[in-house]
Amino acid sequence: xxxxxxxxxxxxxxxxxxxxxxxxxxxxxxxxxxxxxxxxxxxxxxxxxxxxxxxxxxxxxxxxxxxxxxxxxxxxxxxxxxxxxxxxxxxxxxxxxxxxxxxxxxxxxxxxxxxxxxxxxxxxxxxxxxxxxxxxxxxxxxxxxxxxxxxxxxxxxxxxxxxxxxxxxxxxxxxxxxxxxxxxxxxxxxxxxxxxxxxxxxxxxxxxxxxxxxxxxxxxxxxxxxxxxxxxxxxxxxxxxxxxxxxxxxxxxx
Amino acid sequence: xxxxxxxxxxxxxxxxxxxxxxxxxxxxxxxxxxxxxxxxxxxxxxxxxxxxxxxxxxxxxxxxxxxxxxxxxxxxxxxxxxxxxxxxxxxxxxxxxxxxxxxxxxxxxxxxxxxxxxxxxxxxxxxxxxxxxxxxxxxxxxxxxxxxxxxxxxxxxxxxx
Numbered sequence: 020x021x022x023x024x025x026x027x028x029x030x031x032x033x034x035x036x037x038x039x040x041x042x043x044x045x046x047x048x049x050x051x052x053x054x055x056x057x058x059x060x061x062x063x064x065x066x067x068x069x070x071x072x073x074x075x076x077x078x079x080x081x082x083x084x085x086x087x088x089x090x091x092x093x094x095x096x097x098x099x100x101x102x103x104x105x106x107x108x109x110x111x112x113x114x115x116x117x118x119x120x121x122x123x124x125x126x127x128x129x130x131x132x133x134x135x136x137x138x139x140x141x142x143x144x145x146x147x148x149x150x151x152x153x154x155x156x157x158x159x160x161x162x163x164x165x166x167x168x169x170x171x172x173x174x175x176x177x178x179x180x181x182x183x184x185x186x187x188x189x190x191x192x193x194x195x196x197x198x199x200x201x202x203x204x205x206x207x208x209x210x211x212x213x214x215x216x217x218x219x220x221x222x223x224x225x226x227x228x229x230x231x232x233x234x235x236x237x238x239x240x241x242x243x244x245x246x247x248x249x250x251x252x253x254x255x256x257x258x259x260x261x262x263x264x265x266x267x268x269x270x271x272x273x
Numbered sequence: 274x275x276x277x278x279x280x281x282x283x284x285x286x287x288x289x290x291x292x293x294x295x296x297x298x299x300x301x302x303x304x305x306x307x308x309x310x311x312x313x314x315x316x317x318x319x320x321x322x323x324x325x326x327x328x329x330x331x332x333x334x335x336x337x338x339x340x341x342x343x344x345x346x347x348x349x350x351x352x353x354x355x356x357x358x359x360x361x362x363x364x365x366x367x368x369x370x371x372x373x374x375x376x377x378x379x380x381x382x383x384x385x386x387x388x389x390x391x392x393x394x395x396x397x398x399x400x401x402x403x404x405x406x407x408x409x410x411x412x413x414x415x416x417x418x419x420x421x422x423x424x425x426x427x428x429x430x431x432x433x434x
Binding site for chain 1: 289
């Protein structure tokens with residue numbers, strides 16, 4: 020179980036995330052929702068060990084991840100929002116690098132890489148440098164890299180970014196299948212319909228603060244609203260979006 | 274299985290250092306100034322050969338010059354009397370050349386000299402210890418400098434023995 024306890028991150032005393040708490044059970048997918056700048060990526064970076072929290076703790080199997088960071092990272096699969104890759108490597112070389120750094124035996128690693136490249140339709144481009152890959156192909160490489168070592172915990176930060184419709188549908192089913200295998204999954208996104216379909220539990224963040232933490236069904240019932248989009252709008256969106264759009268058009272036409 | 278009970282090879286793969294060394298070595302050859310889209314890697318051998326050429330030419334030229342002086346002096350001195358004041362200008366020439374070329378290489382490779390944001394974003398989520406990462410980076414840097422120093426000065430140094 021992954022537990023976040025009163026997690027806070029401040030940048031020069033300005034809070035980006037304030038006292039956020041939630042737990043993700045094995046076999047569950049937690050949807051982490053929020054508008055731009057709400058603190059989603061900051062939380063994800065703390066969960067992956069990229070950032071140190073200013074306050075609070077992240078517990079995995081009851082132990083603080085900072086006390087067992089290397090061990091925790093060896094069980095973690097992470098798909099980042101920003102597809103940073105070494106462009107001079109080929110797709111296959113990148114996966115080999117990640118697999119070797121994770122200590123996978125070469126024979127198993129080569130077999131897994133070939134399988135994943137084929138399943139993600141990247142096999143034909145496996146010897147091309149990553150600089151020639153499209154955004155969607157780079158995203159598939161990152162997803163493959165996150166799955167190589169059969170991780171226990173998956174942190175997905177806007178994982179469908181750049182994926183075409185078919186790949187996105189495959190990916191949604193993949194997330195459900197991984198949850199069914201008992202993986203602990205955090206799915207950070209601002210695409211409400213995807214989160215609604217894939218996630219069993221939702222955390223909504225606004226300006227670094229947690230606005231809701233419950234299942235979609237409970238939230239619907241509690242707020243008497245039909246969809247996650249309406250719940251999100253009720254909790255987070257304070258602006259008149261139609262008025263704002265008209266103002267943008269007016270500004271454009273000046 | 275508790276994390277602390279995992280086999281040590283999973284917690285600290287022994288090949289991590291070698292992998293990182295190879296990665297950082299390749300990064301020196303992936304130069305944004307020459308190939309912004311990484312469409313080509315710097316071919317090391319032609320560059321090293323190109324750098325060795327001035328050393329070879331000057332060494333051959335100096336070989337004839339200092340052999341001649343030795344014959345004219347007419348008493349036993351080393352074949353290359355490098356302590357002679359007349360040799361200083363040639364020695365300085367080698368030093369200038371080395372310094373200028375090393376400066377040029379440093380400017381060209383500046384972005385790859387230290388771990389950057391890309392390294393951090395790619396490698397930090399992996400189970401790689403910071404000491405392993407930095408040791409590999411420093412080793413790759415010293416290896417790179419050693420290879421270029423040898424290419425620049427290897428020929429002239431071996432000729433002066």
